[in-house]
Amino acid sequence: MRKLKEFVIEKLILFCGLASIFFVVLIFLFLLKEGLAVFKTVTPPQFLFGKSWYPISEPPHLGILPLILGSLMVTLGAALISIPIGVACAVYIAEVAPLKIKEILKSGIELLAAIPSVVLGFIGMVTIVPWIKSIFHLPTGLTALSGAVMLAFMAMPTIVSIAEDALYSVPKTYKEGALALGATHWQAIHRVILPAASSGIMAAVMLGIGRVIGETMAVMMITGNAAVIPHSILQPVRTLTATIAAEMGEAVVGSEHYFALFAVGIVLFVISFIVNVGADLFLHKKEQ
């Protein structure tokens, strides 16, 4: 009897162990199921590189190039801000900060990671947006730049904590060797520790960017949501994620628009899959 019970439990455990694989596959299948229907009306190149997104006009224009460019612009901006600052902060926490301050800084970073994105979006609306409006004398502060600044901030916890882990896991003997050769602390960091931790830092950067591409609420609230091809970072843009969030509520189930939004979801899923597998490869390279 006990053997039977344990047999059942162990099978259940194995079953749950496979749950993650099951759910990833399930998500992808259901996105495909709903999203592939859009390719009855547009070809994949037309969908990906079409220059206009007017999903409810007659006939609908379903080109997501403006959305891809919007996401790209916001992501690039956020990466330019968050990578140097994030990595520098990680180095400071891992190498320079005294022990007590280190703990405080780490909890500060954890705190930032815990703030819900809708709260950050709200704060962005009442701070960054009016600032950018008045600094650049714009008709509206809801621009790609506002989104980039806010997203840079949201990518920081990911970048800092993973990069800090990578720096921490560099064997202490490397640093001691460098110091024994007469290098200053900074030279040891710059020439020995950073190169040794580089693949972990790459992974941190990739996961940070992954977070930025997938972020939805904050971008939707502060980038202005104009689905046109952006020409400057001081224009309103609309990202892939914000498009889904803003339009799905109004899309009629089973319409071209509905299928197109799921197809945008497929694009996002594929991007996040590439980013995460890539980051994972970097992390495993480090282990070898």
Add this chain to the structure above:
Amino acid sequence: MNDSNVTECPASPALKLKKRSRDPVLTQRLAFAFLFVSTLLIIVPVGLIIVIIVQKGLPGITWQFLSDIPRQGMRSGGIFPAILGTIYLVSGAIVFALPIGLLSAVYLSEYARGNFLTRLIKLAIVNLAGVPSVVYGLFGLALFVTFFKFGASILSGALTLGIMILPIIITASLEALESVPHSFREASRSLGASRWQTIRYVVLPNAISGIITGTILGLGRAAGETAPILFTVAAFYLPQLPGSIFDQVMALPYHLYVISTQVPNVDEKIRYGTALVLLAMVLFMNLAAVVIRCRFRKKKKW
């Protein structure tokens, strides 16, 4: 830190590497100043955000605000339905995600061998954690709302959130299980206990703090997310309490989004008050997780 010994031996090999003759001590000072400023650029805004929300939100927090339904198109009254809705959703998500996540962690820590399947499972967990939250919303809409015909309901929303927080629970539980020393398991097995008995009576009780911590962090994440509930459960304005799990509810994060972007002329006090309640809820859970972690860490005997 090691300034002094470097200035004393200027001919050290590390310096010869540099062709430009720059003072390494000065370089170090500049570099450390840059690192420090970067850190401040992250930490100071975090503090400011919290201060702004608390300062502007606190005057709006009254008993009536917390316990009343929204009135006059959300421009006055309270946010009670949204608070309750979020509590329902979070509870539902955890009821679904905790058993699966915990057993999944048990599999990875106690049963899995270091083979291709294990690598695949870990990769799936990483991917699940990285899927954009709005894609979870789409998935919930396609699977629970449309395919299973649950409609936009607490059930659909809670299941969607549950799948979303699964990787958090698995990762935290796995870490907790793996931190239980191997000798504990060996001692138990050598006394004749079976594998499951060892897990049930030795490994799990010793890992419980980490599991609770991970669960609470998952709760906090679920409470703050908006995109997954947009199409699966959240009601724009529903001034009544849900009767069953097949009803729609309001939820705090969505409510904050609605009153700050969709409804014009909402009193600042209500916006900041809502933001404060949501932030307090999430931060309280995180704080609880930290406290539990610290208390159990002190008790640990190994």
